[in-house]
Amino acid sequence: MKKCYINGLGNISAQNTFETDFLEDATVNNSDNVLYAKQPSYKELIPPAASRRMAKGVKMGIAASTKALAEANVTIPDAIITGTGMGCVEDSEKFLKGILDNKEQFLTPTSFIQSTHNTVGAQIALGLQCKGNNFTYVNGAVSLETALLDAKIQVETEEENTILVGGIDETAQHTLDLFKLVSFIKKEEDAPYSVLNSTSKGVVFSEGTTFFTIENTKKESSYASIEAMKIHNSLSVNEVGDFISNFLEDNNCEVNSIDAVVFGNNGDVQYDSYYDVSNSLFKNTAQVYYKHLSGEYNTASGFGLWCAAKIIKNQVIPSILKMNSVEPSKLETILIYNQYQGRDHSLILIKKC
Amino acid sequence: MAKRIAITGMGIISSIGKTVEENYNALIHQKTGISIIENIETIHKDVIKVGEIKLTNHELEQLLNLPKDNNYSRTAMLGAYAVQKAVEDASISNINEFKTGLISATSVGGMDMTEKFYYEYFEDEACQKYISAHDAGDATHKMAEYIGLKGIVTTVSTACSSAANAIMIGSRLIQSGQLDRVIVGGTDALAKFTINGFKTLMILSDTYNTPFDNERKGLNLGEAAAFLVLESEEVVKKQNKKVLAYVSGYGNANDAFHQTASSENGDGAYLAMQKALKMSSLSTNDIDYINAHGTATPNNDLSEGRAIVRVFENQVPEFSSTKPYTGHTLAAAAAIEAVYSVLALQNNVIFPNLNFKNQMDEFNITPQTTLKEKEINHVLSNSFGFGGNCSTVIFSKN
Amino acid sequence: MEALKAELKGKIVEVLNLEDISVDEINDNDPLFGDGLGLDSIDALELIVLLDKDYGIKLTDPKEGKTIFESIETMAAYITANRTK
Numbered sequence: 001m002k003k004c005y006i007n008g009l010g011n012i013s014a015q016n017t018f019e020t021d022f023l024e025d026a027t028v029n030n031s032d033n034v035l036y037a038k039q040p041s042y043k044e045l046i047p048p049a050a051s052r053r054m055a056k057g058v059k060m061g062i063a064a065s066t067k068a069l070a071e072a073n074v075t076i077p078d079a080i081i082t083g084t085g086m087g088c089v090e091d092s093e094k095f096l097k098g099i100l101d102n103k104e105q106f107l108t109p110t111s112f113i114q115s116t117h118n119t120v121g122a123q124i125a126l127g128l129q130c131k132g133n134n135f136t137y138v139n140g141a142v143s144l145e146t147a148l149l150d151a152k153i154q155v156e157t158e159e160e161n162t163i164l165v166g167g168i169d170e171t172a173q174h175t176l177d178l179f180k181l182v183s184f185i186k187k188e189e190d191a192p193y194s195v196l197n198s199t200s201k202g203v204v205f206s207e208g209t210t211f212f213t214i215e216n217t218k219k220e221s222s223y224a225s226i227e228a229m230k231i232h233n234s235l236s237v238n239e240v241g242d243f244i245s246n247f248l249e250d251n252n253c254e255v256n257s258i259d260a261v262v263f264g265n266n267g268d269v270q271y272d273s274y275y276d277v278s279n280s281l282f283k284n285t286a287q288v289y290y291k292h293l294s295g296e297y298n299t300a301s302g303f304g305l306w307c308a309a310k311i312i313k314n315q316v317i318p319s320i321l322k323m324n325s326v327e328p329s330k331l332e333t334i335l336i337y338n339q340y341q342g343r344d345h346s347l348i349l350i351k352k353c
Numbered sequence: 354m355a356k357r358i359a360i361t362g363m364g365i366i367s368s369i370g371k372t373v374e375e376n377y378n379a380l381i382h383q384k385t386g387i388s389i390i391e392n393i394e395t396i397h398k399d400v401i402k403v404g405e406i407k408l409t410n411h412e413l414e415q416l417l418n419l420p421k422d423n424n425y426s427r428t429a430m431l432g433a434y435a436v437q438k439a440v441e442d443a444s445i446s447n448i449n450e451f452k453t454g455l456i457s458a459t460s461v462g463g464m465d466m467t468e469k470f471y472y473e474y475f476e477d478e479a480c481q482k483y484i485s486a487h488d489a490g491d492a493t494h495k496m497a498e499y500i501g502l503k504g505i506v507t508t509v510s511t512a513c514s515s516a517a518n519a520i521m522i523g524s525r526l527i528q529s530g531q532l533d534r535v536i537v538g539g540t541d542a543l544a545k546f547t548i549n550g551f552k553t554l555m556i557l558s559d560t561y562n563t564p565f566d567n568e569r570k571g572l573n574l575g576e577a578a579a580f581l582v583l584e585s586e587e588v589v590k591k592q593n594k595k596v597l598a599y600v601s602g603y604g605n606a607n608d609a610f611h612q613t614a615s616s617e618n619g620d621g622a623y624l625a626m627q628k629a630l631k632m633s634s635l636s637t638n639d640i641d642y643i644n645a646h647g648t649a650t651p652n653n654d655l656s657e658g659r660a661i662v663r664v665f666e667n668q669v670p671e672f673s674s675t676k677p678y679t680g681h682t683l684a685a686a687a688a689i690e691a692v693y694s695v696l697a698l699q700n701n702v703i704f705p706n707l708n709f710k711n712q713m714d715e716f717n718i719t720p721q722t723t724l725k726e727k728e729i730n731h732v733l734s735n736s737f738g739f740g741g742n743c744s745t746v747i748f749s750k751n
Numbered sequence: 752m753e754a755l756k757a758e759l760k761g762k763i764v765e766v767l768n769l770e771d772i773s774v775d776e777i778n779d780n781d782p783l784f785g786d787g788l789g790l791d792s793i794d795a796l797e798l799i800v801l802l803d804k805d806y807g808i809k810l811t812d813p814k815e816g817k818t819i820f821e822s823i824e825t826m827a828a829y830i831t832a833n834r835t836k
Contacts, residue, residue: 048769080607085488085490086488095546100468104396104397108797109553109793113739113793116510118740119740121511128609131606133607134606136511137510139494140488142507149531150522153525157528181474182485231506231507232504233494234498234503298488
């Protein structure tokens with residue numbers, strides 16, 4: 001069995017992560033309950049004939065994937081696997097609004113066509129003329145993880161050698177309004193917001209995309225190897241400890257060999273207790289958090305994995321990411337744990353390579 | 354193929370039946386499920402035909418014994434029903450006994466509810482429970498909850514090839530040892546969103562769909578859900594389970610031609626079929642029946658037909674599309690057609706391509722138009738979706 | 752007819768979101784599809800809706816669009832002959 005390497009990265013988020021290396025410009029915004037991604041200029045990356053139909057998510061996906069492939073020195077990957085929690089919301093809203101407002105008359109096809117969940121993957125394939133395997137997973141907070149797991153299995157068994165994997169989620173107004181209605185998004189009166197020790201319901205919502213070039217050969221550009229992954233549909237808070245311990249045991253890893261653990265705390269008082277293992281199992285481990293920078297969206301764990309990969313490459317945890325004051329003696333093995341509203345739990349174990 | 358993937362159970366609900374048996378009877382008695390839409394109010398009512406399941410949402414809630422305050426979308430209800438039936442068919446008493454997963458597929462997700470309450474949400478608190486039911490993954494979570502499954506639960510959404518891709522990732526998870534068994538399939542309910550969407554593409558027929566016919570006018574949308582239980586050979590042996598058929602090969606490829614239209618020579622379809630044949634180590638001669646994607650759109654049938662001829666050359670086996678029975682059930686299509694492929698293997702029968710009259714100008718192959726008894730050992734099933742997503746799965750008797 | 756042609760150019764740029772093209776760049780006889788403006792089958796469907804919504808012309812067969820949408824000139828001529836709005 002071959003190993004699975006992260007050889008290229010591309011990240012567009014509420015921080016300036018596309019143009020900088022590793023959060024040099026990062027700032028915490030604790031007054032807005034929705035953070036919008038910082039969009040790069042797309043003119044050079046996407047021909048106007050194609051971009052005229054593209055919503056935010058597709059453009060972000062193309063830009064981030066282009067960066068990830070370039071870094072790994074790959075022209076055309078063998079396969080493209082994407083994950084998205086909510087899909088192409090902008091175009092879905094546009095088409096639905098058209099149906100309802102115009103009573104099903106004078107509707108035009110473009111937004112319908114662009115609303116299918118696999119549009120990002122399809123448009124990337126079209127642009128690259130990549131005829132390989134092309135999957136899209138849409139399952140809340142494990143959408144990206146499923147894509148990564150699928151890619152990991154394929155490169156380890158050499159079913160394919162180079163796979164482009166990405167997570168994308170975009171915001172759209174009506175959906176944001178609905179989420180605010182049911183308190184998925186924090187209320188204005190609960191500002192300023194904090195992702196740690198929060199006392200309010202809901203999250204600071206956001207959007208973004210992270211792409212990874214996954215390969216079974218080590219390269220100069222390699223960040224880390226993905227050693228193991230696990231996803232699980234639902235757990236109670238007191239099952240998390242065992243979930244993580246069993247995973248580590250299955251992969252011949254002990255808690256004290258984890259140099260840093262990345263948690264997906266998002267400031268939702270109803271669910272952040274899932275990360276209480278930070279006070280027990282991982283009390284003495286360097287802890288990292290990131291959703292105060294990225295905001296929350298179904299594929300935000302991509303930002304977390306991006307951080308973990310960069311931490312290993314740069315051999316430093318930027319202070320803006322530090323969740324506790326434990327200083328790691330080395331930075332070789334990192335565990336990432338995420339969940340959303342008690343569902344879609346995922347564990348990713350990466351190692352320096 | 355490294356480890357063979359055994360199919361030990363099936364569950365299905367479509368416009369031609371609520372059970373595998375009902376579906377089979379309709380197929381062999383040539384009883385179509387295409388009709389005029391009743392459950393949805395749409396201005397297009399009289400100019401389209403659909404493969405509608407004649408059960409209201411309320412009736413589905415009752416069938417599933419759901420509590421009054423549930424927030425299942427129609428898609429989730431159809432899915433829960435079919436998943437339960439598949440689990441029963443596979444004689445599974447303890448769903449978590451082995452490492453078990455659920456991989457569903459959908460394109461509509463909870464959109465059938467969202468489109469009902471889109472503006473009402475702001476006026477009426479009672480319907481707000483459906484806001485969290487919109488995304489594709491929620492339907493799958495509900496299905497997992499319904500059967501009490503804890504483990505890998507995820508969803509594929511690649512338009513009309515979705516369920517075939519669910520079968521593929523499910524198989525891959527078994528082969529890699531991540532899972533011992535997995536329930537795979539898809540579900541999609543009819544919705545104004547998709548009806549209007551396909552209408553804007555001008556590929557909906559106002560009459561019964563006629564796949565591979567020279568005068569074909571387009572597709573009939575349908576709704577359905579179907580799931581298969583896949584198990585590794587070791588687990589099958591351990592439990593001494595009856596095997597219905599095997600997944601012996603699969604392939605997915607991207608046409609990379611256009612967002613909705615397929616390339617004229619069916620490159621994506623050709624590659625997918627070749628990949629599946631290679632994985633199964635079968636030659637084209639070994640395929641006894643092709644269950645085609647055959648949506649009856651001018652574009653699909655031309656490019657699929659061309660691709661079939663490219664792969665099989667002058668030895669094209671009998672082929673038919675079963676969409677004249679069920680309509681095009683989008684993300685569920687490959688799942689119900691997987692069930693039909695297994696039925697073909699079990700009963701040594703090829704289902705007719707209904708409504709066919711005129712051979713297409715572009716080639717000299719015609720679909721099988723009558724029910725035919727033939728020894729069937731291997732069936733090749735095609736499903737092609739928007740975004741150039743082309744999938745082929747091969748099912749085998751042994 | 753001149754006014755209609757100008758109107759059509761504006762509508763096409765708007766409806767098809769041709770951000771980088773200005774109305775003056777579109778000549779009456781330039782091919783709209785393929786090499787000229789580079790429109791495709793989805794744009795054709797959009798134009799069919801435009802014909803219906805703004806000019807009351809209903810096309811039932813998308814293939815009819817091939818000749819009608821050849822150029823601004825052919826579009827304007829067809830609309831002038833068949834409009835009900």
